[in-house]
Every structure is written in C-alpha cells, then in structure tokens.
Amino acid sequence: MKFSEQLREKCLPIWRQNHQHPFVTGMGNGTLQADKFRFYMVQDYLYLIQYAKVFALGAVKADDLATMGKFAALLDGTLNEEMALHRQYAARFGITGEELEAAQASPVTLAYTHYMLHAAQNGTLADVVAAVLPCAWSYWEIGKELNQIPGAAEHELYGEWIKMYSSDEFGQLAQWCIDLMDEQAEGKSERERARLEEIFLNTTRFEYLFWDMAYNGEMWPGDA
Numbered sequence: 001m002k003f004s005e006q007l008r009e010k011c012l013p014i015w016r017q018n019h020q021h022p023f024v025t026g027m028g029n030g031t032l033q034a035d036k037f038r039f040y041m042v043q044d045y046l047y048l049i050q051y052a053k054v055f056a057l058g059a060v061k062a063d064d065l066a067t068m069g070k071f072a073a074l075l076d077g078t079l080n081e082e083m084a085l086h087r088q089y090a091a092r093f094g095i096t097g098e099e100l101e102a103a104q105a106s107p108v109t110l111a112y113t114h115y116m117l118h119a120a121q122n123g124t125l126a127d128v129v130a131a132v133l134p135c136a137w138s139y140w141e142i143g144k145e146l147n148q149i150p151g152a153a154e155h156e157l158y159g160e161w162i163k164m165y166s167s168d169e170f171g172q173l174a175q176w177c178i179d180l181m182d183e184q185a186e187g188k189s190e191r192e193r194a195r196l197e198e199i200f201l202n203t204t205r206f207e208y209l210f211w212d213m214a215y216n217g218e219m220w221p222g223d224a
C-alpha cells in the first residue's frame, strides 16, 4: 500500500467528520450563515499568508530544480493570484482590504499555521509535504463532494468556493502533493515515517478545528 493510502486510511474518521461538519454541509446546501463564512474568509486570508511561507520552505528544502521550481510556482500562485481572488471574494461579504490587513489570527489559526511552520522549518522536504498535504487533499475531496450537489456550484455566496476547490487545476495540485509524499516516504526509516504520519494526522486534526473555529466564530477570550 502506498504511504499516502496509509495516511488516508488512518485519518479517514477525521475526514468523515470534516465532511459532516455543519460548516461544510452548510456550504453544500446553501444554509450556512453568511457571517460564519465571513469569519472564515478573514481567518483563511491570514492562514494563506503563512501557508505561502511553508511553500517557500518547500523550495528551500527541495534538492532538485524541478521540485524547487514547483514550490516557487505555488508560492507565486498563492501570493499573487489566490490571495487576490480571496480579496475579491471577501469584498462580496463586505470585507475591506483594510479589515483583512488589520485582522488578528484566532487561536486555532495561529496554532495551525505555527505548527505547519515549525514542522517545515525543523524538518526535511518530507515534513513540509506531510504538513501541507491534508490542506490540499481534504479541500479537493470536499470540493468534489459539494460539487455533486445539484445547484451547489451556482450558489451566489458559496458556489465560487466549490468551483475553485473542485477544479481540475486544484486537483492536479493535490495529486502532485500526494505523489511527492509517496516519493519522499520511500526509503525512509520506520521512525521517520511515524513522524510524517504524526504531522499529517495533526494537520488533518487542525483542518477539523479550523471548520469548527469558523462555525463558532472562536476568537481570543475577551475579544469580539
């Protein structure tokens, strides 16, 4: 069995919880309250900034030009395309550029992004991939599932999100990460594989916590 298949099998119960989370099902059937998505958009913007840095670390840790180039392209795409799209999408929810720039990371956003950065900074290329893979893979799975719901991709608020993450372009990125994970896990010791599994499991858990944080609008105690 491929390493990525092992990872998926191990995390399947959490993936199921992600798919059943009211934030996710609410995007699919259009019942999610706009203010919950608004909260998510702001936090996700902050998340993407840090995620871009993890891609930059992928270029640092890679030891062949093709992989370095791919991480550099992902970094460019995230910073100069995806984040611009995010700002446009956010504007539809009344979120201004100033609000995005001034936003504070919630406890879960901070914990999740710092965990990924810690794993990436202190580990090998395999650690970088284990940290980013659940984000790409789980969003693709969720995007594809929601896209099968009749009318979901045309919903005026959540349709764009569903179209973006179910797109072939996004699927290719997820598949590239899966293949790189398998390639990097090859020949690694049991101990190293266990560490990669732990990173993958923890970022998978953080994906769930991120949906939950957005659904409940969780900020720091005392903050609005």
Ligand SMILES: Cc1ncc(C[n+]2csc(CCO)c2C)c(N)n1
Pocket (backbone or CB within 6 Å): 044, 047, 048, 051, 074, 077, 078, 082, 135, 136, 137, 139, 173, 207, 210
């Ligand atoms: C909490 C959270 N998790 C995953 C993603 C998905 N995602 C973010 S960046 C990226 C790679 C392509 O730029 C992917 C797949 C998200 N947006 N927010």
